[in-house]
Amino acid sequence: MKELNTRDDLTxxxxxxxxxxxxxxxxxxxxxxxxxxxxxxxxDAEGRVAAGNKTxxxxxxxxxxxxxxxxxxxxxxxxQRTDWDLLDDSGAARQYAYADNxxxxxxxxxxxxxIELDIADGIELDELFFENEIDEIMExxxxxxxxxxxxxxxxxxxxxxxIVPPFSVLDARxxxxxxxxxxxxxxxxxxxLGRGANLRxxxxxxxxxxxxxxxxxxxxxxxKGRTLGAIPPNQATIxxxxxxxxxxxxxxxxxxAAQGExxxxxxxxxxxxxxxxxxxxxxxxxxxxxxxxxxFTGKGFRTLDPFAGGSVRGIVAAYLGREYVGxxxxxxxxxxxxxxxxxxxxxxxxxxxxxxxVREVAPGEYDxxxxxxxxxxxxxxxxxxxxxxxxxxxxxxxxxxxxxxxxSVAMLRDNRFACxxxxxxxxxxxxxxNFVSDTIAAFRDAGCELYxxxxxxxxxxxxxxxxxxxxxxxxxxGKTHQNVLVFIKGDWRKAVEACxxxxxxxxxxxxxxxxx
Numbered sequence: 405m406k407e408l409n410t411r412d413d414l415t416x417x418x419x420x421x422x423x424x425x426x427x428x429x430x431x432x433x434x435x436x437x438x439x440x441x442x443x444x445x446x447x448d449a450e451g452r453v454a455a456g457n458k459t460x461x462x463x464x465x466x467x468x469x470x471x472x473x474x475x476x477x478x479x480x481x482x483x484q485r486t487d488w489d490l491l492d493d494s495g496a497a498r499q500y501a502y503a504d505n506x507x508x509x510x511x512x513x514x515x516x517x518x519i520e521l522d523i524a525d526g527i528e529l530d531e532l533f534f535e536n537e538i539d540e541i542m543e544x545x546x547x548x549x550x551x552x553x554x555x556x557x558x559x560x561x562x563x564x565x566x567i568v569p570p571f572s573v574l575d576a577r578x579x580x581x582x583x584x585x586x587x588x589x590x591x592x593x594x595x596x597l598g599r600g601a602n603l604r605x606x607x608x609x610x611x612x613x614x615x616x617x618x619x620x621x622x623x624x625x626x627x628k629g630r631t632l633g634a635i636p637p638n639q640a641t642i643x644x645x646x647x648x649x650x651x652x653x654x655x656x657x658x659x660x661a662a663q664g665e666x667x668x669x670x671x672x673x674x675x676x677x678x679x680x681x682x683x684x685x686x687x688x689x690x691x692x693x694x695x696x697x698x699x700f701t702g703k704g705f706r707t708l709d710p711f712a713g714g715s716v717r718g719i720v721a722a723y724l725g726r727e728y729v730g731x732x733x734x735x736x737x738x739x740x741x742x743x744x745x746x747x748x749x750x751x752x753x754x755x756x757x758x759x760x761x762v763r764e765v766a767p768g769e770y771d772x773x774x775x776x777x778x779x780x781x782x783x784x785x786x787x788x789x790x791x792x793x794x795x796x797x798x799x800x801x802x803x804x805x806x807x808x809x810x811x812s813v814a815m816l817r818d819n820r821f822a823c824x825x826x827x828x829x830x831x832x833x834x835x836x837x838n839f840v841s842d843t844i845a846a847f848r849d850a851g852c853e854l855y856x857x858x859x860x861x862x863x864x865x866x867x868x869x870x871x872x873x874x875x876x877x878x879x880x881x882g883k884t885h886q887n888v889l890v891f892i893k894g895d896w897r898k899a900v901e902a903c904x905x906x907x908x909x910x911x912x913x914x915x916x917x918x919x920x
Contacts, residue, residue, distance in 0.1 A: 428511020588690035718752030
């Protein structure tokens, strides 16, 4: 323990989370000059200031001497002002009470970046702030065109360290998100392959179906050297070139994809971490996927995905140095995923099977459970036995869904995270089914607690067109968000320690490059 005798023996905290304010400093200066010192400051064993940095600065300026009282925290240090009497008419003590409280209030200006660093280092703030209070502090310095340069730098630092700011609102509409998404797709990810052109089961006479079926067929055969074999035979027909005069096998895919308007959303909105392919089928967002792996897993961690679907979650996992095992009921989907990974030299595993038998299909222990389940019957993926999206009733769907979650959690190691991306959907009467809460309840019953919940906000796409006709009739709000639910099995502190630091891939020449 260092001997402390003079001001020179004390060291201000370079990581103090209070930036201070000019007015607060004035109040503190005035109080110390006119009323003297009343409250002590706190330093560690080496003289580093833990509390009272601003007080120490002003005391040094006006030349106040120091007196050190040593304690291990098991006694309350009382500062007795022998010159004060609270009942005295002079009111000095009463004035000091106001000065002490008011200068602390006005002198507080949180250093957002330091708070983020401390939270990342495991500093416990849960008993000091509600989650929404932390969010409000962060929100107060959100970047806009007029934001000061230091605030812009703070946000840039967050993106550099964590891919996107790790807030409870994830905004996939932002430029930084879209740039990163394009970079991942540029690797060669084509998660729409194998999904088919009509998961919602629209009539052949439906214009939306016909338009998107053609788009899907053309994408498969548009200079890729592929055949139409990935589409079920009854969906592989290329429509007549004169259909509406423009929807032909040679339409401009890149332009339509950029507009994201003509290809209407089938069942799910542009949500669930998904974007829409030319098929109208939802595709998982690789940036959301990257965030999940980077934030809640470590290198070499083994991921179980009981509802694998397309290729994105597997490819991103393998690219980031994680093992991936995904279970998919549809064999054609598995066969469509594998060549994409092979072309990148990656080895995620997609297993053809029913997740109702997850323990038999993919036995072993896992470090992360990560998936986006079917939203009951909004997208009917197949008519195969075991297809949850084809369950006759929501109750039957939920029974099978809960069983799969329970078995997946049982295979998850202790002190590990799980993440499901879900959203609510309406029943035939137009009421929400409460699927988000049903998912939370299923995980809790399986032995996991809800640890994080984020709202993923996605582009509205064709939503304004649909809402313009739907809202006046039914007053149903257009849904542009999904819920990212993160659960913990065991001790979150040990889980964070096991994950290690967040290692973010860099974007070089428009594609992700692993650092180091």
